[in-house]
Amino acid sequence: MSVEIDYTADGYHPTDNPLKTGIAGRCPRCQTGHLFKGYLTLAPRCEICGLDYGFADPADGPAFFAMSIVAVPALAFAVWFQMRFETPLWLHLITTVPLTLGASLALLRPLKGWLVCSQFFFKAEEGRLVRAREKAER
Ligand SMILES: [Zn+2]
Numbered sequence: 001m002s003v004e005i006d007y008t009a010d011g012y013h014p015t016d017n018p019l020k021t022g023i024a025g026r027c028p029r030c031q032t033g034h035l036f037k038g039y040l041t042l043a044p045r046c047e048i049c050g051l052d053y054g055f056a057d058p059a060d061g062p063a064f065f066a067m068s069i070v071a072v073p074a075l076a077f078a079v080w081f082q083m084r085f086e087t088p089l090w091l092h093l094i095t096t097v098p099l100t101l102g103a104s105l106a107l108l109r110p111l112k113g114w115l116v117c118s119q120f121f122f123k124a125e126e127g128r129l130v131r132a133r134e135k136a137e138r
Pocket of ligand 1: 027031033046
């Protein structure tokens with residue numbers, strides 16, 4: 001499935017900073033509309049400029065980055081907490097586990113926004129083969 005994106009809609013200046021726009025959860029084209037309709041659910045389209053978010057498919061990217069960012073500090077905290085206080089295992093269930101889950105959940109939305117805005121900014125789409133005939137028609 002291919003979704004055509006109108007990158008040059010009149011009156012809008014697409015973002016030049018997908019990180020900033022994505023973290024704010026704003027539309028990459030008008031930078032005013034909302035990207036999300038829930039915590040992690042993308043809106044079907046921008047309510048201001050009408051950009052169809054059908055092109056957006058960050059897949060597992062936000063989860064991968066959230067896990068990668070949170071894992072090392074969480075493990076370091078768990079080891080430090082264990083070595084420093086010689087805590088029983090159940091204490092990690094009310095300290096390390098909620099800390100890890102909370103940090104991961106807090107990062108998911110801004111990371112997803114960043115990836116969707118980057119996808120728009122870099123005009124990223126699924127790769128496809130261009131046959132010789134199509135090339136000649138261009
Ligand atoms: Zn918009």
